[in-house]
Amino acid sequence: MPANPNSPAGAPPGPLESATFLPLYQQIKTLITQSLDRGEWKPGEAIPSEMELAARFKVSQGTVRKAIDALAAENLVVRRQGRGTFVATHHEPRAQFRFLRLTPDEGEQHYPESRFLECRRVRAPSEVARLLDIKAGDAVVLMRRVLLFDGAPIVLDEIWLQGGLFKGLTAERLSEYKGPLYGLFESEFGVRMLHATEKLRAVGADADSARVLEVESGTPLLSVERVSFTYGNRPVEVRRGLYITSHHHYQNDLG
Amino acid sequence: MPANPNSPAGAPPGPLESATFLPLYQQIKTLITQSLDRGEWKPGEAIPSEMELAARFKVSQGTVRKAIDALAAENLVVRRQGRGTFVATHHEPRAQFRFLRLTPDEGEQHYPESRFLECRRVRAPSEVARLLDIKAGDAVVLMRRVLLFDGAPIVLDEIWLQGGLFKGLTAERLSEYKGPLYGLFESEFGVRMLHATEKLRAVGADADSARVLEVESGTPLLSVERVSFTYGNRPVEVRRGLYITSHHHYQNDLG
């Protein structure tokens, strides 16, 4: 059996062997990712076993394994020995703090309470539109909220979402919901945040932020501008957070 | 040949089979890491080929491969197809920005100029000693420097180093040196920074920082507290940086 799967001379090209000459395991990684994107398996569910996928794609188990290893490294799936491989979900405690890096200087990190100030549909400002890769003026959802740690307001978030993906997202629906926002997006709207980029700055609190966060105007705040992406690196959320960092800090590890 | 290497009944235990029952490839990863720590191969040099290492450790090439894959994922080594596997170094451009996350809002990122304000040996304050895992009062090197981007002072760093590891580090030696500080530490003192944790906050500039950074007292600054580690997770550096973020930002990716 030839080891090279990329169209050995004479063999009819299968569905895997397109014009691109990527390694087999990367092609299979792409195929599995597309199935995940299509929702063929829902968050929390098991995907087929390595043997089944190997049979489906007509490759060896080792090749499927390498593809799934890469997906697990990107947190798209979670491996559990003896049980199977599962679609990652924002509901499992393991994922809670991957997108919330604010940590108390002393004591344990625990999930904050959310208080929503507003949630309405607006036209995208040009800057937001650029980041979301849509046209200025297109419909977006704008929401503002405060995160409370031990009852104290610490974070003020301003969040823009692609309007087309979040129809029916209302203030009422938000206030009913407990737990991380990305869990709601995943369960109620079928949009899974996979990855984000952030830009951090120190700024002074403006009058409005100062009022909401109950600090003096001009107080130094940590500004965090985030763009979040779903499958295929499609941007779906833009967020601007202002953090009070007198008793909390943004934790980061340089690998 | 039995697939399980962990002391099959009757077989005499080799050097790899200690009391710990870790997978073979992890044991080999540890052994290679210890060789790197001992300086058996210097930064920039090639380590032995996979076949050689497989022979040395009496395992298959695939097992060595998995160990090296893990080391490459942690940036301890760099793989180059057709050439070999090389000990990572802070001198290659690839590594320059792994520990410098400050990026201009517009334009390309380029390496800043360093200006050293002081460098002297002092006794470790208790807080620094705790982070460096040494005793309060032990000798440490304290240095302060400014980083200039396009000629403008943007970063003020205060750096503490374990005294025992950096004998002979003087202000003169620093000012002669061009390029990243971690490159000097690696070449001149044999200390390689592998990994770091950072805590970010927004603070107001105090009088001294304001003077050095040429801003008004109270200006919001991004405070970055870093602890850097070498092999074996030994802390060797504590650093406190103050960043002006009016035209730069701290770039972070949430994987």
Next chain:
DNA sequence: AAGTGGTCTAGACCACTTT
């Protein structure tokens, strides 16, 4: 041509979970 890392296969056995 020789040597290196990169991919792929096939088969074995292990550790863990569920039935």
Next chain:
DNA sequence: AAGTGGTCTAGACCACTTC
């Protein structure tokens, strides 16, 4: 007992670099 992911081996061939 059966099924899952996890480890290990042995061997083949490919892509790339150097001699």
